[in-house]
Amino acid sequence: MTVDALPMFPLGSVLLPGELLPLQVFEPRYLEMVEDLTSSPDLRRFGVVLITRGHEVGGGDERADIGTVARIVDYERVQGGRLLLGCVGEGRIRVRRWLPDNPYPRADVEPWPDEGSDFGSDSIDEVGALVDELGGLLIRSAAVRGIPVPGFPKLDELPGEMGDRVYALAATLPLVAVDRLRLLSAPGPCERLMVLAEALGDVIAAVRFRLSE
Incomplete structure (x- = not known):
């Protein structure tokens, strides 16, 4: 293009x-x-x-x-x-x-293709742990409300380059439009992983708050 x-x-x-x-x-x-x-x-x-x-x-x-x-x-x-x-x-x-x-x-x-950036296994592990934590919280929330909870894929199970995998994972997560735009605006995979980790932290905090009410 x-x-x-x-x-x-x-x-x-x-x-x-x-x-x-x-x-x-x-x-x-x-x-x-x-x-x-x-x-x-x-x-x-x-x-x-x-x-x-x-x-x-x-x-x-x-x-x-x-x-x-x-x-x-x-x-x-x-x-x-x-x-x-x-x-x-x-x-x-x-x-x-x-x-x-x-x-x-x-x-x-x-x-605007991805710009080259290195990412470490620590970033991947952090995102994976946060996704698991969110999934567990949503299961608790769903049990209270009596609704099903979709499962989230693992980054290493998704096809394509890491930048594409982060997009694919993010598409399944309950992220607000501002966080999705931040993901889209991240220059490359490393920055996108960091944005996703931060966004997941916000979602987890919100779900924890709702569960405490």
């Missing part, structure tokens, strides 16, 4: 590379965007960035400058003229410049 004008879909959530993204499209400008993108198999990609202030509908929002390319893998027109999309996150991008929202949001973007 080279620097180019890319259709953009600002959302109230953060899409991580490798993550699945279901979308329901109903706003006219985004319906037009999808119609343009699905006119050819080679055009089925758009950028997703977090709305940092404002709303998804109507424009006038403030947007993050780090995002992810989403590829449309499935789409269906449903009642009321809405479109249901199935998308998957691909590479990370940086927004160089926002273009006029005419007829829909677009931006000049550049790819």
Whole structure:
């Protein structure tokens, strides 16, 4: 992917590379965007960035400058003229410049692959221990509330490079949008592991607080 004008879909959530993204499209400008993108198999990609202030509908929002390319893998027109999309996150991008929202949001973007950084087994072990601790707390919480708890994968059981593994693990965890954006904005795997450890610490503290009430 080279620097180019890319259709953009600002959302109230953060899409991580490798993550699945279901979308329901109903706003006219985004319906037009999808119609343009699905006119050819080679055009089925758009950028997703977090709305940092404002709303998804109507424009006038403030947007993050780090995002992810989403590829449309499935789409269906449903009642009321809405479109249901199935998308998957691909590479990370940086927004160089926002273009006029005419007829829909677009931006000049550049790819942002992981920057080389070393990571040690200590960081991997720390994240693994925190995930195990969170899982145990959520089992206790679920028992009180009578709901099932999904299991979390192990970093060393996930495919791909370490940077991709951290994304894949993070996608399964109950992280807020700000922490997901921090993960996406980390230069490389080492920094991403540190951000994930810090975010897990915050989630664990919140779950412990709820259990103590």
